[in-house]
């Protein structure tokens with residue numbers, strides 16, 4: 001087990017989660033739910049980030065956690081390479097240049113090291129954000145709708161790339177997209193009625209191929225369940 005959180009989560013007098021008992025294992029756990037249900041709050045609680053809500057319970061998580069969100073948090077004045085090496089620099093460490101170049105190549109950004117973030121497309125910026133997560137090399141990676149601003153083909157490509165690059169780590173990802181949750185999720189959770197509900201994952205390796213005949217049907221079923229929630 002990489003991380004765990006249990007107890008109750010309260011937003012003032014309103015319970016966001018009543019009998020929370022979540023244990024995260026290596027692989028992808030995808031978290032869905034209606035807007036305002038508390039997905040980002042739960043993710044941030046696990047990541048140890050500030051939230052408006054209060055946890056009455058316990059949290060167990062690694063000291064350092066990777067973070068990837070819709071906003072890529074790139075520093076506009078720094079080059080691609082410098083952005084990639086920034087986190088290590090802030091910790092007083094050095095990410096060797098050869099390793100940084102290797103990571104850029106792994107995410108399809110070979111040769112872009114001296115470019116500025118403004119010259120990257122939305123998909124390329126998220127590739128760089130993924131490389132930064134890989135550079136951090138944390139056991140747990142929290143992802144808050146990281147691909148939701150991307151067009152459909154770029155989004156699918158990022159799902160494939162993230163699944164390939166993050167093998168062996170523990171990922172908790174908030175998403176609004178049932179297909180994305182089912183493609184990546186070894187475990188799929190729906191937050192509804194202040195409780196987490198297990199959605200049966202699809203069989204086979206991750207990511208589930210886009211043309212898997214079971215994917216569209218399962219995604220339609222999950223969407224219907226989300227609409228009824």
Ligand SMILES: Nc1ncnc2c1ncn2[C@@H]1O[C@H](COP(=O)(O)OP(=O)(O)OP(=O)(O)O)[C@@H](O)[C@H]1O
Pocket residue numbers: 011016033034035036037038039040041042051052
């Ligand atoms: N800074 C804050 N101050 C007060 N209430 C907040 C704050 N941040 C979130 N909330 C409230 O906490 C509840 C859960 O918010 P949260 O962002 O976790 O939901 P979510 O499921 O991630 O929603 P979405 O899918 O729209 O991002 C919501 O009712 C929201 O209004």
